[in-house]
Amino acid sequence: MIVSLRRVIVAPFLALTLGCAGPLMPHEPDVIDVTLPAPADRVTNVVVRVLTDGGYAVDQEDDLTLTTGYRKEIPGPWDWLLIWRFGTGRSRVDASVTTATEQTTRLRLLVQYEGKDGLFTRWDDSASALPQSAENQLRLIKNALQPL
Numbered sequence: 001m002i003v004s005l006r007r008v009i010v011a012p013f014l015a016l017t018l019g020c021a022g023p024l025m026p027h028e029p030d031v032i033d034v035t036l037p038a039p040a041d042r043v044t045n046v047v048v049r050v051l052t053d054g055g056y057a058v059d060q061e062d063d064l065t066l067t068t069g070y071r072k073e074i075p076g077p078w079d080w081l082l083i084w085r086f087g088t089g090r091s092r093v094d095a096s097v098t099t100a101t102e103q104t105t106r107l108r109l110l111v112q113y114e115g116k117d118g119l120f121t122r123w124d125d126s127a128s129a130l131p132q133s134a135e136n137q138l139r140l141i142k143n144a145l146q147p148l
Contacts, residue, residue, distance in 0.1 A: 047066060089114065092112070111137065
């Protein structure tokens with residue numbers, strides 16, 4: 001009787017936990033490479049401002065390369081429950097600003113996004129969430145470059 005009761009309890013639990021596990025979904029790197037109609041120093045300043053406003057701590061390695069740490073999320077009292085139940089994501093950005101001509105600049109953005117399913121799982125590469133995507137970052141940069 002005890003053995004069959006264990007099977008009744010353990011079998012559905014194993015089916016649920018093993019059924020949720022699966023292979024990682026391959027995804028393309030989130031990279032954008034564009035030419036912007038603005039001088040390099042202005043583009044660099046705008047990129048730093050947009051990323052800082054987006055919650056990133058920006059580190060300027062040299063005149064051409066900007067890197068960030070992981071984006072700071074807004075903390076809340078129920079974060080542990082949200083992460084436990086739905087998982088979470090984190091992102092970082094690498095930007096390369098290169099002078100193309102005197103009035104144009106090449107900008108390359110690489111967004112590295114990682115996600116996890118709960119508190120006790122590991123971080124895995126994931127497709128970028130829309131607010132942190134390279135395309136959205138470029139949109140924000142272009143909006144900030146536009147003259148008022």
